[in-house]
Amino acid sequence: MSTLSSALTKIICLVLLSVSLPALAQQKATATYFAVENYYKAKWGYAEEFIQLWKTNHYPLLKKAQEKGDIISITASKPRLHGGEDIRWDYRVTIVFRNAALAFDPDLTSAYKKQLYPDQENYRKAEQHRFEILQSHWDIETVTDNLD
Template sequence: MRRILLALLLAVAAVPAFAQGAPPQAAANAPYTIEYYYKVQWGHQQEFLSLFLKNHYPLLKKIVETGRMSSVKIESPAYHTTEDGRWDYRVTITFPNSTIATTANPQEEVLIKQLYPDQEAYKREEQRRFEILVSHWDLPVTDITPSK
């Protein structure tokens, strides 16, 4: 009897656990959005942003021009939060579909060499951008807004 009650209790408790979480992204050919969060060492936010806008944003814009990405948006919060929840910059990228979003771009190295002929300076500045980064996370998001 105890085993049956324990099994029943576990089954009932498991139902909400399986129900939680975001729904899956839309169909295979639907847009796929990922938010990229950056938390920078305190006091280095402007340095990070300058390096990002100089070395990474032009690459992202170029990839949008090729059609591999649909859009790129950069945001920062208007107010501060607690330190554990703090992020300094969010880059939201929408891709045409999930396959493109989750596979390597075979053109990226070529584009980097075209955009940044001085590869040593580019690599040094990108290394610095990541040295002053405290944390970075990527969050695929699903638009669940009802159509009507």
């Protein structure tokens, strides 16, 4: 009976290890990821124009960095309703970087600008206008809180 019990214990341990190790590896892999939420507040009446300019001029650069593997994910949202002016934001973009160093690399997307926007003069003008209609912008480093 003890041989059967010992064999059963080994089987259970192997099953638990086969389930736990991939989860542990995934947890270690995501532990180095670095998430930042970018909040944008446009001047009243310009939110949709700002969002369209962001999608046209900035999002393609981030997608290139994602294709390279420097960015893990990019998500965006906008409020369905409005809040008070002191807490209002028009667009939130959450970017998960492969690591913190990439999140703070000022040249992360520089290499893609000429490739994606050969007419650099029009690109600069569009970006200047995007920032002219931007009232405020803030970035918040976030960490995922494991609830289990």
